[in-house]
Amino acid sequence: MKKLTKIALSLSLICVSVSVFSAEKANKDSTYQQAYALYLLYHPEKNTKSIVQQYEQDYANLFKENKKANIDQFVQYEQSRLEPVLKQRREMSLKQAYVRYGILDKNKDQKLTLKEFQETGVKTFDEFDKNKDGIVNAEDAKLNSANKGTHDGFRIKLPISMPMASSVNEFIQQYGKDKNYVTLGEYLTARDQQFFATDTSGDYVVTEQEYVNEFMQRFDKNIETGKTQMQELAVQQFKVIAKGKVALEASDITKFAKQVNQSISK
Template identity: 45%
Template sequence: MKKYLAIISLCTLASCHLFASEQVKNTPLIFTTGIEESPQTTNNRWVKLFAEDNANEVSKKQFIQKFTAQYESLFKSSSHVNRQQFVDFELEKFDQMMQSHRGMSVKQAHVRFNVLDENKDQKLTLKEFQDVGLKTFDSFDKNHDGVINDEDIKLDEKKVTLHGGASFKSPVSMPMATDTTSFIEQYGEGKGYVTLAMYLTAREKQYVHMDISHNWYVTEDAYVNEFAQRYDEHALNARSKMKSFDESRFDHISHSKTTIDRKDIKQFATQLFQYWDKDKTGKIKLTQP
């Protein structure tokens, strides 16, 4: 788990619609993970990544040691590395993670098809596809009035605490609504609400795109191929954003020098810890929602 989190911490700036909220915007980019998340989630990500034995806090010494250790192999062949070497190092880790994540995601797409295919005839009809959509809409329509809006957000009891065992958002995760707010962001067309008609229309467009034979049923191969295509497009965009972030991070670490060394990484780790040690206790602690 920690190995995976380490990769995620390096694969920054890799999800779409970054810094959508004012809360995220108020955090300097260089101190974020780059993934669209609240400062509280970023704080908890650092603890889960660097704390010992699932502890609820990480000390300054632990944080700096483990952050700098991530870059040890970067300096094996040379004590100083330039901007391109730093970016290539980060991108290699991203590509490895992306390849592994893609394989798992495609396998999950096969599983989803078989769940959607209710009568198990290996043909996904529009009705089967929309039946699941109706259930999804109903799960977010907390007051069951046919519109998902601010009232449903207030009634949504689902909170992302990211405490023990919880999963963190991956940099290459497909955009997916996990709570009422993200559902409105994804399907609300910027209007601040989602009607059932809006949602089902969006799903029908997706279905028509999958129906490459235009016979009003979708095979498992067509379903998975459409997902894989969207995944690859999303991942390519994520990689481009990560590259830009890594270039900016090098510039911040180097302070206009052409190369950096282990000492520069350690200084940045110290600066990063000091930013997230909000109460200045010498520790970063898991925070409650």
Template identity: 45%
Template sequence: MKKSILTLALFATVSTAFASHQDNVPSIFTAGIIESANATQSRWVKELSGDKEATSIAKKLFVEKFVLQYQSLFQQYKKVDRSQFVAFEEQQLNDTIQAHREASIKQAHVRFGVLNKNKDGKISLKEFQDIGEKSFESFDKNQDGIVNEEDAKLETKKSSMHGGAMFKMAVSIPVATDVNSFIEQQGQGEKYVTLAQFLTEREKQFTDTDTNHDWGLSEEEYVAEFTHRYDQNAAEAKARLNVFYNERFVAIAQGKTQVSQKDVKHFAESVFKYWDKNNNGKIELDE
């Protein structure tokens, strides 16, 4: 069964709204992921072309690959209603989440071993905070103990997502990848994060994870906390994407109660037209 573009993407934050894509791109022209317009454009080019180094994709290939995502659905049914369409999308998502969840939990076990520096079978508060300080320092570009807009100005900017950059996934634990996302996640509504504030929140996380209150995180406690957060994000993402799948069906159906593969093709053409900004028959990065 072909995987939907919605579920092949990598690493996503959870959001509750689709109408406000990060750059005000109408949600029906996205892959259901909250990201910048440049990232979505790059996603369409690289994933549908099957080439992580690609910088453009022609209309014929774009439409062909978009429709191919639903091939197994229309091999089973000539036409599908909304419930069948949404169920198909959700099954693709569930399959991907299951595989990603298993891999993520394995990585959590690996991270425990890395954090447990003295190999005594427990992560101490000091070990936990040492990693936190290193993380903070990576965003505190001027090393003044505060992560704010000044650090964002000093950060080396990526002009695009060329070169096979990783894409966000429909569901996973949100991870800060730059100064602004770090402030958004850790700033508690403010436009800055202090080291003291960051470490205080980490200590709270540590004590909440330390369920037997022995001031050491066992591998079981560490992985259980990660798994709980992962499953919370997955549940929220599933609910959010259910809205998106229904929205996509409505866009494809154009008032009809059932859609065919031909309708999906017409929709793919409309998505392509939106992203072909210079109307030259190609979606080109940075156009």
């Protein structure tokens, strides 16, 4: 009996060890994927440099004056890299908002009606309702093709990505209201609310400027929240790269870049 108890205890410890190892591996993989998402943020187009070479170039200025960088210096450096990218993306998003209004305004009279707005909503719902049963749920997620990026141009979702669904699961999360499904009626009701919130003049039509203003307000709000989360992400990334040290060296960046490259090559 004692032997059986010992065997059972040993098996339990093994299972716990495997679970801990699996969790740690998953966390590491997630960290590397997030790091790759950041890499793509700064380098959306393919270039001739390898990931390792590009990492070394990206962080060369961090070690230009000091051979080592502590967590505050690293986070500040990441923030300085992010600001020009955010400025550029805001300019792009502003232009895209005008383009989207032109698409929604079918008759080009500069007056977007609820009918026009909801016609696009029905098409959007239909894109997520893969099996065409009038409900977006887990069954549609199984049929969903691979995510090809986000609405605002990111190939992988980041905290500064606009909160617009680019997959079935994200659609359910955004409109399901704590349920695991979304009906067409629920989605159109949410769009009704968005339309009337955008119609600030209360004349039952949305002008181009009203549409653009509402979108950019959401964009700016999302960016402010996202910047805080990006700062937290930089702290996490420093800890992973530093591996317990209080300061980084250029060689640590190289090692981390190799790990990121290895992770995405699997």
